[in-house]
Amino acid sequence: NAGVTQTPKFQVLKTGQSMTLQCAQDMNHNSMYWYRQDPGMGLRLIYYSASEGTTDKGEVPNGYNVSRLNKREFSLRLESAAPSQTSVYFCASSDQPSYNEQFFGPGTRLTVL
Amino acid sequence: AQSVSQHNHHVILSEAASLELGCNYSYGGTVNLFWYVQYPGQHLQLLLKYFSGDPLVKGIKGFEAEFIKSKFSFNLRKPSVQWSDTAEYFCAVNNAGNMLTFGGGTRLMVKP
Numbered sequence: 001n002a003g004v005t006q007t008p009k010f011q012v013l014k015t016g017q018s019m020t021l022q023c024a025q026d027m028n029h030n031s032m033y034w035y036r037q038d039p040g041m042g043l044r045l046i047y048y049s050a051s052e053g054t055t056d057k058g059e060v061p062n063g064y065n066v067s068r069l070n071k072r073e074f075s076l077r078l079e080s081a082a083p084s085q086t087s088v089y090f091c092a093s094s095d096q097p098s099y100n101e102q103f104f105g106p107g108t109r110l111t112v113l
Numbered sequence: 114a115q116s117v118s119q120h121n122h123h124v125i126l127s128e129a130a131s132l133e134l135g136c137n138y139s140y141g142g143t144v145n146l147f148w149y150v151q152y153p154g155q156h157l158q159l160l161l162k163y164f165s166g167d168p169l170v171k172g173i174k175g176f177e178a179e180f181i182k183s184k185f186s187f188n189l190r191k192p193s194v195q196w197s198d199t200a201e202y203f204c205a206v207n208n209a210g211n212m213l214t215f216g217g218g219t220r221l222m223v224k225p
Contacts (some may be wrong), residue, residue: 044215104157
């Protein structure tokens with residue numbers, strides 16, 4: 001039981017490049033989330049998917065897109081990376097939308113030059 | 114919009130000292146409250162949570178938190194910290210919607 005997995009662990013991009021961060025969970029959770037973590041700002045929600053087939057914007061969605069590929073997988077795409085998107089990205093999942101504990105992945109450290 | 118404030122950004126303690134980390138939130142309705150911990154190089158883990166009932170909640174590793182509704186607070190406490198408690202601690206609040214709002218985090222360093 002791996003929990004929540006994320007790939008890649010580290011990535012360096014040049015401004016304007018695109019990339020997709022992958023997330024998968026094996027806990028049969030309905031809800032999945034993407035956060036970014038910046039020093040002193042805690043975690044901020046980018047997008048979430050309350051259930052398979054639905055996605056909604058969080059607090060900081062600009063510059064990102066998401067796809068809930070199936071119940072297990074939730075990807076985050078940066079179409080044209082900007083230095084302001086340098087951050088650590090965490091994926092999380094929960095059984096019900098935010099009523100219960102969210103389980104977090106190990107994170108992806110992204111640097112945009 | 115809902116906000117969560119953690120006023121202590123950095124805390125340095127010696128082993129065996131007592132710990133209290135503050136958390137205040139802005140939402141006035143029914144809330145679910147959480148404390149998460151992030152040990153160096155690791156992902157976030159749940160320490161404890163409050164949904165209803167006894168406002169004094171006990172979590173893992175000897176941590177507890179008290180929900181004081183009148184003060185919109187959910188402070189984290191531990192009577193005697195250990196070096197292994199060195200980590201970043203995050204308070205989070207959900208107002209029965211789909212989103213958790215996190216505080217900015219408190220970095221705790223425990224000196225051996």
